[in-house]
Amino acid sequence: MDVIQSARERRSIRRFTQEQPDSKVLEELVDAARFAPSMINRQPLEYVLVTEKRRVEDTFRCLTLAQLVSPKREPGPHQRPTAYIVVCVNNNVMESGYEYEVGAAVQTIMLTAWEKGIGSCWVRNIDRMGIREIFDIPIHIEADSVIALGYPAEEPRVVESDGETDYYVDDQDVLNVPKRSLDSILQRH
Numbered sequence: 001m002d003v004i005q006s007a008r009e010r011r012s013i014r015r016f017t018q019e020q021p022d023s024k025v026l027e028e029l030v031d032a033a034r035f036a037p038s039m040i041n042r043q044p045l046e047y048v049l050v051t052e053k054r055r056v057e058d059t060f061r062c063l064t065l066a067q068l069v070s071p072k073r074e075p076g077p078h079q080r081p082t083a084y085i086v087v088c089v090n091n092n093v094m095e096s097g098y099e100y101e102v103g104a105a106v107q108t109i110m111l112t113a114w115e116k117g118i119g120s121c122w123v124r125n126i127d128r129m130g131i132r133e134i135f136d137i138p139i140h141i142e143a144d145s146v147i148a149l150g151y152p153a154e155e156p157r158v159v160e161s162d163g164e165t166d167y168y169v170d171d172q173d174v175l176n177v178p179k180r181s182l183d184s185i186l187q188r189h
Helices: 003-009 023-033 053-060 099-115 128-135
Strands: 045-050 083-090 119-123 141-150 157-160 175-179
Touching (some): 023 099, 053 083, 053 128, 099 141
16 A cells, blocks of 8 residues: 555554554554654654553543534444554653654554554543543653554545535444545645
8 A cells, every 4th residue: 555545544542442453563563653744853752552452441441532513423342442552752861842743654654554454543632641641651751642553443434525624423323534625625726
């Protein structure tokens, strides 16, 4: 699969089969993120890979998934993510401006996951204190976001946007993701 195809086909997945991806494959995702751009090469990001069943369940309780289509689309007990990557920032390395690096690293992880058949959802609506307590994260490290992972149990569909960008569930229980057209976002000079 090429990068353009991955970028066009990858969607946020919120329903998963209960087969867990291999830990070594998940480590490869984090390894790929190490090579994402970093301002002045400061590399402030650190990661927590969550695969142990109890920790996966604890992490799920710290997330809000599918906010726009809740509660209808909240994953049931047999649809939840089977692994997570918690994206953290070491504030001793960088206290501000790291948001761009988080975005680049997360996109790298998500595209790499998709290439391997693994679905993902980037979640920023998280209980940061809960995450800190679960994983005993030191005070100088901040949990920025969580990437939910697993094999997809849904196939969200891209639809042309009429200006509205909120995703929605249709009558067939398919998640529809509106995307603005190229002409609406691109200026040509």
